[in-house]
Amino acid sequence: xxxxxxxxxxxxxxxxxxxxxxxxxxxxxxxxxxxxxxxxxxxxxxxxxxxxxxxxxxxxxxxxxxxxxxxxxxxxxxxxxxxxxxxxxxxxxxxxxxxxxxxxxxxxxxxxxxxxxxxxxxxxxxxxxxxxxxxxxxxxxxxxxxxxxxxxxxxxxxxxxxxxxxxxxxxxxxxxxxxxxxxxxxxxxxxxxxxxxxxxxxxxxxxxxxxxxxxxxxxxxxxxxxxxxxxxxxxxxxxxxxxxxxxxxxxxxxxxxxxxxxxxxxxxxxxxxxxxxxxxxxxxxxxxxxxxxxxxxxxxxxxxxxxxxxxxxxxxxxxxxxxxxxxxxxxxxxxxxxxxxxxxxxxxxxxxxxxxxxxxxxxxxxxxxxxxxxxxxxxxxxxxxxxxxxxxxxxxxxxxxxxxxxxxxxxxxxxxxxxxxxxxxxxxxxxxxxxxxxxxxxxxxxxxxxxxxxxxxxxxxxxxxxxxxxxxxxx
Amino acid sequence: xxxxxxxxxxxxxxxxxxxxxxxxxxxxxxxxxxxxxxxxxxxxxxxxxxxxxxxxxxxxxxxxxxxxxxxxxxxxxxxxxxxxxxxxxxxxxxxxxxxxxxxxxxxxxxxxxxxxxxxxxxxxxxxxxxxxxxxxxxxxxxxxxxxxxxxxxxxxxxxxxxxxxxxxxxxxx
Numbered sequence: 001x002x003x004x005x006x007x008x009x010x011x012x013x014x015x016x017x018x019x020x021x022x023x024x025x026x027x028x029x030x031x032x033x034x035x036x037x038x039x040x041x042x043x044x045x046x047x048x049x050x051x052x053x054x055x056x057x058x059x060x061x062x063x064x065x066x067x068x069x070x071x072x073x074x075x076x077x078x079x080x081x082x083x084x085x086x087x088x089x090x091x092x093x094x095x096x097x098x099x100x101x102x103x104x105x106x107x108x109x110x111x112x113x114x115x116x117x118x119x120x121x122x123x124x125x126x127x128x129x130x131x132x133x134x135x136x137x138x139x140x141x142x143x144x145x146x147x148x149x150x151x152x153x154x155x156x157x158x159x160x161x162x163x164x165x166x167x168x169x170x171x172x173x174x175x176x177x178x179x180x181x182x183x184x185x186x187x188x189x190x191x192x193x194x195x196x197x198x199x200x201x202x203x204x205x206x207x208x209x210x211x212x213x214x215x216x217x218x219x220x221x222x223x224x225x226x227x228x229x230x231x232x233x234x235x236x237x238x239x240x241x242x243x244x245x246x247x248x249x250x251x252x253x254x255x256x257x258x259x260x261x262x263x264x265x266x267x268x269x270x271x272x273x274x275x276x277x278x279x280x281x282x283x284x285x286x287x288x289x290x291x292x293x294x295x296x297x298x299x300x301x302x303x304x305x306x307x308x309x310x311x312x313x314x315x316x317x318x319x320x321x322x323x324x325x326x327x328x329x330x331x332x333x334x335x336x337x338x339x340x341x342x343x344x345x346x347x348x349x350x351x352x353x354x355x356x357x358x359x360x361x362x363x364x365x366x367x368x369x370x371x372x373x374x375x376x377x378x379x380x381x382x383x384x385x386x387x388x389x390x391x392x393x394x395x396x397x398x399x400x401x402x403x404x405x406x407x408x409x410x411x412x413x414x415x416x417x418x419x420x421x422x423x424x425x426x427x428x429x430x431x432x433x434x435x436x437x438x439x440x441x442x443x444x445x446x447x448x449x450x451x452x453x454x455x456x457x458x459x460x461x462x463x464x465x466x467x468x469x470x471x472x473x474x475x
Numbered sequence: 476x477x478x479x480x481x482x483x484x485x486x487x488x489x490x491x492x493x494x495x496x497x498x499x500x501x502x503x504x505x506x507x508x509x510x511x512x513x514x515x516x517x518x519x520x521x522x523x524x525x526x527x528x529x530x531x532x533x534x535x536x537x538x539x540x541x542x543x544x545x546x547x548x549x550x551x552x553x554x555x556x557x558x559x560x561x562x563x564x565x566x567x568x569x570x571x572x573x574x575x576x577x578x579x580x581x582x583x584x585x586x587x588x589x590x591x592x593x594x595x596x597x598x599x600x601x602x603x604x605x606x607x608x609x610x611x612x613x614x615x616x617x618x619x620x621x622x623x624x625x626x627x628x629x630x631x632x633x634x635x636x637x638x639x640x641x642x643x644x645x646x647x648x
């Protein structure tokens with residue numbers, strides 16, 4: 001950043017005392033005599049000099065300038081006047097650049113983890129989450145939701161910092177600039193859309209979303225990240241300059257102090273500086289503080305040690321039947337009578353040598369396996385639990401199916417309903433910890449947890465851990 | 476009159492541009508005209524991603540409901556620029572105008588953090604998604620919990636204000 005743009009006031013108008021606020025010397029402000037305060041006269045002179053210089057630059061000098069100046073120059077003059085109304089040092093390039101970097105990182109993490117989660121939930125033929133580590137989906141989904149929530153203060157602060165850029169003239173300079181500015185619509189609108197719908201989704205508030213949340217959220221994420229890439233391409237050079245050029249930031253900070261003219265440490269949050277509100281570092285710390293408050297009041301829905309702080313989490317991982325939350329209840333799925341029927345049978349068929357049906361007692365008589373596996377919901381909460389049941393490879397061996405088979409499990413639910421069945425890829429089907437669970441945390445499965453039989457497998461989205469299973473099909 | 480200290484904000488606004496009028500002030504906007512290779516790569520890759528998203532929305536039109544998605548997307552854009560930011564600017568102006576200087580930074584911190592937390596908590600406090608048949612969803616009294624969180628933030632900001640007040644009153648005359 002060149003010195004001219006950093007607000008270093010000329011002699012007699014600013015500090016006028018050399019460099020009393022050299023950041024390298026914390027005692028400098030106390031050692032140097034305080035600068036004389038501004039006077040009204042000096043301020044008036046400075047205002048006139050600045051105004052005249054601006055008029056000269058845009059060709060508006062002279063009498064009757066409004067009458068004779070070209071329309072574009074008058075428009076530029078008016079836009080410049082509006083921009084000058086944004087006095088706050090918080091509308092600065094440095095702050096915009098730093099917040100842009102933070103937001104770029106958080107949105108990139110959010111997009112990548114969201115991409116993994118979407119593919120896990122709607123797996124194409126070429127994509128399978130690995131069986132191990134068993135908490136991979138739990139981590140990516142937790143990071144996705146928490147990063148999104150923590151991006152709320154970042155995004156709002158960034159939009160506020162760059163708001164004066166809304167007033168630029170001419171609004172479009174050339175085709176490339178037009179495309180770049182056009183990409184701000186998907187970037188800003190898409191970012192707001194993603195965060196707003198994401199928060200509404202985890203709060204189970206669907207009325208403002210007259211569309212399928214998952215589909216819209218996923219594709220608008222592409223639109224948003226596209227806008228982000230264009231923006232990064234356009235601003236990366238300048239951002240690097242602004243952030244790496246210590247002089248720019250230091251000089252701006254000097255200006256903040258020197259205009260006060262007292263040379264004493266200011267009463268601000270965020271270090272010494274202009275004693276008239278937040279400094280830019282203080283503003284950054286405040287935004288980070290907002291993100292931290294959101295993190296600590298929500299993260300406990302997936303990070304167990306923080307559970308007691310999770311006052312604003314939509315879930316508590318120990319509240320629910322058998323101390324485990326439930327997404328879809330048996331009454332909501334309309335399966336109560338079928339699930340409790342004495343006529344219940346589990347059918348295992350498809351491409352196997354000995355298709356057969358099992359009563360619940362027959363299933364209980366088979367070798368049982370216990371596994372500690374998490375339920376990880378796409379809404380961001382997760383909880384570990386102890387499951388016990390029949391290992392899927394054991395069952396497949398019993399009916400004479402190949403170990404590398406792909407499996408489909410069907411629920412008692414109406415098969416037209418979403419997530420009433422799911423596909424288990426061969427890696428998961430062959431893993432001994434993939435269970436047809438009969439017990440949870442040492443007692444019989446609760447009806448809301450999928451009684452009589454449910455699927456629980458390592459590293460799978462909760463929505464694909466099919467409950468109330470009535471049929472296992474070997475594909 | 477001439478010896479009276481003017482509003483520091485006004486001073487800063489006036490002095491910040493001095494010395495820079497000989498050549499246009501460099502801003503994030505004007506420097507974008509560098510148009511190096513990074514710019515064009517970003518433009519191409521970015522618009523490919525945008526088009527993938529747009530194609531997906533229209534291709535899954537029955538689920539994504541493109542009209543309503545775009546209405547919300549554009550609407551949020553306009554709402555932010557035309558309502559949220561002006562309201563925040565107005566609030567900031569009011570605080571700046573009436574709060575004593577020692578209280579200004581703590582008040583700003585309080586407003587920013589409380590505002591963001593309240594915004595996030597709004598759908599939870601409103602109980603819009605609560606279903607009586609599903610007690611493990613939204614299991615808390617969120618209005619109560621929000622008050623606790625805001626209370627903690629307030630306590631923190633009161634601490635900042637006390638520190639700020641003491642610093643100011645420790646200054647030499």
